[in-house]
Amino acid sequence: MQGLQKNMPLWKFKLSEEEYEALKQTLRCHTSDLTRYGEEAALCYAEWWRRDYRGAIPSKEDVAMGIGLHRRLGDDLFMAARKALQKHGYVFLHSLKGTEYFRTLLNQGGLPVNYIKNSGNIGCFSKFLKELVSELSSINLDWKEVDSSIIQQFNCISYLGKAFRNENIYDVSMQIAHAIIVGEKELLPYDDTDASLAELTKSLETAYSRAKAQRKTRPLSLHWKLRTFGQGQGNLYVNMDVVKDISSDSIPGLNITTCYSFDVFVAGTLVGKYVRKDNVRDEEGNIQYAVYTRITVGMHSDILWTGEPVVEVKVRCDNDDRLFLTIAGCYPPNFDYPQVFQMLDDNLYSMSGAATAENNMAIFSHEWKNDESLPITICDKELYCNAFTDELELQNSKTGEDVKLTNDFTPYTVEFSGNYISWVEKSNYKLLSTIPFVRVYDQEKNRVHNSTIKYRFRNDNYIKWRSLKSSCVFPCGLVDIRVELPDGHTVTETFYSIGNLKFTSDNESVFSTNIICSCGADMLPKINAQDGVDITELGANKWMVKRSKDSKFTPSVCDFSLFCTGNPTLRLSIAIPFDGVTVTDIQGNIVPNGKIVSLANLTNFCVVSHGGYGKKRNIDVSYVSDKVEDYSLLKHLRSKVIDGLVSLADYNDLIVRMFNLYGANSFDRSSSVAMNIYGTEIFIRKFVLESTIEDGKIRVIDSTEEDTDDFVYNGDVYAFPVGDDLPTEEFFVVKLERIDDSENLFAFPDDLNHQEVVVFSGPEARRRMIPKYYNREAYDFDKQERAARSSSNTKDWYEALENEDVMMGKHWKDVCKAFDICSRYNLPFPTYNGLKPLGRNSKLLAKFVIAMWLNEYKDVLSQDIDRFEQEMVVAIHWIPAKIWEECINEFMASVPEVLQPMMFGKLQSLVELLQELFNSTVSTDIAQAFAAFLVSGNVDAGRAFNIADINAYCAKIHGLSDTNKDLPIAKFSLSNAYYNQGQRLLPSYRVMLEAAMCAAENTCLQENCIDLFAWENREFARIVNFYRKYFKETYSDIFFKTVKYIKTLDR
The missing domain is CATH 2.60.40 (Immunoglobulin-like)
Structure with missing residues (x-):
């Protein structure tokens, strides 16, 4: 193994059978001194997995016995192999459980070729991989940090036999999918020159090409899973089907002229973020509809169903609109009729199948039970279940109706829409106030029309099915609606018709x-x-x-x-329509004046307002910080109180808007958004908890309440190591172990050897603690010492990044990884000192984008670029074209000559990344042309703005107040005259115009312009970013037209 390329998989040695036998013999002859034969042990681990693995979950003892050693030597063999990989600088897999040494050793063997070929499972495994590649093609993934357990969320897992369902098979499968999707065969964990494996590769490439070609807009939908437990218990889980692109037509009420991005919530949980990527126009240039694309990386974990008859699906737009949808899957399974689930894994079932399955579970109400049925309780409802393989016949004891269930799952989904009833807070049935709109979709989410829809009334003795028409009139009571699908399957939903209630x-x-x-x-x-x-x-x-x-x-x-x-x-x-406005938590406790609330915990509070018709009921939002010298100069945002029972989370955009006005300032303990809700004042902070270190352990502290004796922190605590000597491969997140609930005390993992760490709460925590640096061997630094250390360290980072090669530099790899960690764990980007210099230097920022592209973090960057720009008070589109040219040339000069042709070919994907970033941060109307300008320097001729142009822009600039006094004001000094400055304008109009023009001057590197990257101009930069975010279309149009005019003047 001398001269081994770092992290080269050991299977690439391509040992012969004779060489493998010789290695095993060497180990068998030296069982008393295995530590001296670590390289042989590591190679045997790899070859055992590749050649001798026989299914099920492997163990250290299996490997030892597989190469002819006694099982008691399993640990000794493992330690010898592990130390050999460590000696040769191999990077080990990591998860929140810790370092995965055993998985890493087995992964050195790549694909367990012999088992897959000889077990007769190559066909099923190939089908599984094809479906996996298709599934992953529509999801943004962080390939550097992807958790292979994500496979368990996909229905394609049903193609895998039980023996294949383990972490190592999942790891190898994700490696294969990664190689196919990014088009790099050298990443494949097997020898592609083998004829049968080459055929597998070709079939996967075909599947990926087909999936990409079929990618189009699809409607939103939900899917359901069942997990069974002992003692006849079960839970249902719901999740959003991942839709990459969605048309505005499929979201009723979406205002495409003002909605640039939106978030989708399922049962109150954020499951996806979408931004507009295209406006589809007719031949005359009129916008017909908009296409929005998903920028969220990965998938959200499944959401526990708590018994509600309709799962709330809410779209929250950036124009403050709230839309409630009834989509396919928003109704839980109707167990009044038998429902079939397909087994995905032990005790885990999916309601939608990917294949004909051997292991199926039927769930139904007591009227359908037979002698073989077993009781199961789901969400306190007593039901029955039957496991079956091929088919199952059941009869309803009440109606005499017979049903035959099979293992053949329908690819069709049904949507019952148009019956969102806003005044109902809870009910025990799905409600109908009008005849629903019924839509049927095939597997590709294309709408199909050759279905038959019928209904019948329960109080009609279940006798007669009638054709459903829009003219039908339903009496009050239960009604069944049945949809007969094109493949012969049926879907039946039961509703309670409430008439004119x-x-x-x-x-x-x-x-x-x-x-x-x-x-x-x-x-x-x-x-x-x-x-x-x-x-x-x-x-x-x-x-x-x-x-x-x-x-x-x-x-x-x-x-x-x-x-x-x-x-x-x-x-x-x-x-309850009491007059007035009350702020409560979800249990009904009235929130006291002065309450400090976590931004992540807004869903735990409600604003109840009734009797507001004709009355002015406003929420006043302002900013609070010890650093504010004159509160009279601060802006106030005002919004009408929404009538009814409304979650405080529905005011999230208003709160974030105030943070964007004055900065998140997450590390300022006094920084808050103050909300005066009709006399009740509460304070919103991004982080509300503190931590301290005691005897090397972390204690979580609540300082927001006077009495904290009963405080228990319910979240998880994580940490990542920092320090100049930290190897990049050891820069990863670890989870601390809770050692005392009542004391809120957490211990670091035993195998964390680094003393300098940053400790923080998990993203799922409703009340989060401020991320904090610790030296585990030192005391808890005070505020001044902590600030001095941070400042000194940031300067060191600036120098290191400035002098380092973007392609191979360690510090560049570290800042990319830090961005990824901050994104995945929803940490403020300034948490990591290495990211701070990027906000104050355009060249470093351009290099950072190139580094993220090189290191395969582009999806993560696209997902969180908007938050990064707001927190760092910077914008990618301010980087001058000349700086991009310099950085790309420097990068290409550092590329070895032999690799330059390949790298030149990949530069187009860098341009595509820039366009994606601009799609997220500026208008899609300019994103493509502006990205092309930055790399080519070519742009259409421009002209100065005339009075009519300015008046048209002013007509689009509306703040939250009638006078625009909520909009930030600053005096910009421009280096050129782009419009008639004598034109009389409101201050907010002039600032909006000149903010975009100032950004354009930075992009064009104009002399004597306000340098938005300079620290002393940080407030100008914040104001420019504010107008860019909240007036995106107008800002972008002014910005790009100014760029064109400047370039015309330079010609």
Whole structure:
């Protein structure tokens, strides 16, 4: 192994059978001194996996016995092989469990070729890989840090036999998919010159090409999974199907003229971010619809279903619009009819299958049970289940209906839309107020029309199925709607038709209100007693609800039971319409004045507002910090209080807008956004918890409350090492071990050998602690010493990055990895000192983009470029074209001559990355042309702006107030005259115009312009970024036209 290329997989030695036998014999002859034969041990590990693996989960003892040693020597053989790889500088796999030494040793063998070829599983494995490549082609992935367990979220896992379902097979599969998707065969974990394996490679390349060619806009949809546990328990999980591109047509109510990006939430959990990438126009240039693309990297973990009859799917746009969708899969499985799940892994099943499966599970209500059925409880509902292989016949004991279930899954999905009922907070059934729109989609999400839709009423003795038409009138009660699909399968959903049911109120006051229920004669409503309020019946279907004036608790909803002859009881909850505005947590506790709330925990609080019609009820948002010298100069943002029961998270954009005005300042403990909600003032911080180090252990502290005796931190604590001597391969995140719940104490992993670390909360934590640097051997530094260390270290980083080669430099690799960690764990980018110099030097920023491209972090960069620009107060599009030219030339000069032709060929993908970045940060209308200008220097001729141009721009500049006084003001000094400065304009109009023009001057490297990269001009840079973010289309148009005009003047 002398002269071995670093991290070269050991299978590439291509040992012969005789050489392998010789290695095994050497180890068998030296069992008493295996440590001296570490290289032989490592090679045997690799060859055992490649040649002798026989399925199931491997162990150290399996490897030892496989090469002829006694099983008790498993640990000795493992340690000898591990130390050999360490001696030769190999990088080991890491997960949050720690360093994966055993997995790394086995991975040196690449694909377990013999097992796959000889077990008869090559066909199924090939199908699995084809589907995996297709699935991954639509997802942005961080290949440097991808967790192979993501495979378990895909239905294609069903193609794998049980013996194939282990981490090492997943690792190898992801290596293969990576090689195919990025088009680099040298990354394949097998010898592609082998005829049968070459055929596998070709089939995978074909599958990937087909998947790319078929990529198009698709509607959003959800999928369901079932996990079973012991004692007849089960949980349902829901998740969003990954859709790369989506048309605005499939999101009713989306305003494409003002919505540039949106977030998708499922059951309150963010599952995807989308930005507009294209406007599709007709022949006359009119926009027909917009296409939005997903920039989120990876997939969100599955979301536990808690029993709601409709899973809320919310689209939150950057124009403050909130859209609620009823999409395919938003209704949980209807167990009134047997539902079939396909086994993916032990105790894990999917409701949508990828293949004909051997192991299936049918779940159904008690009317369908037979002698072989077993009870299972899902979300407190008692159901029954049957495992089967090929088919299962069941009969409904109540209706006599027969059904035959098979292992053949339908590729079709059904969407029942158009019935979002905003005034219902909770119900025990899916509700219908009108005839739903029923749409059927095939596997590629194309809409199909050759389906038959029928319905029947439950109180009609289940007798007659009728054709569903838009003219149908449903009485109150349960109704089944059945869709007969083109392949013969059926999908049946059960709804509760509520007719013209509605609730109104009168005599609303702060502490009492009357509630009136209007419904048909066939429905009898009853209000349910509950804690916290007194209820008095005033007459038929009318009640008075009162709450105590002294109570610190107020229920936000009241519960009703509605009875309809021949139907089960309908239970639903509506918001209690007390007059006024109240801020509560989700348990109904009134939030006290001065409460400090975590930005990540907004969903735990509600704003309840009723009786606001005709009244001015506003939320006032301002900024608070000890560094503010004159609060009278600060801007205030005002927004109307949304009527009804609304999560505080719906005001997230308003809060973030204020942070963007004055900076997140995450490490300033006093930095907050103050929200005055109709008299109740709360303070929003990005980080609300502190930490300290005691005897080498981390303690989490809550300093936001006076009484913290019962404080328990429920999140995880992580750390990553830092320091000048830290090898890049050892720069990774580790998870600390909780050692005392009541004391909130955490210990570092035993195998973390580095003393300098940054400690932080996980991204899932609702209340997060401020990321903090520690030397584990030292005391907890005070604020001044910590700031001095950070400043000194940042200067060192500046010098290192400035003098280092972007292709091979260690520091460049480290800042790329740091960006990835900050993105994945939602940390402020200034957490890592190495990222700070990028915001103040255009050349370093350009080199950083090139480094991210080289090191395969481009998807991560595209996902979080907007947040990076806001936090670092910088923008990629400010980098001058001349700087890009210099950086690309320097980079190409550092490339070995033999590699230059290949690298020249790849430069086009750098241009594509720039366009993706501009798609996320400036208007898509200029992204492609502007990226081309930066690398070519060529751009169309431009002209100065005339009065009509300026007036048109001013008409588009609207703040949150009628007078635009909420918009930031600064005095820009431009180096050229681009418009008639004598034209009378509001200050905000002039600042908006000149902010974009100042950015253009930076891009064109104009002399005497305000250098937006200079530290002393940081406030100018923040204001430019503010207008770029909130007036993107207008800003981008002014910016690029100014660039064109400057280049015309230079000719």
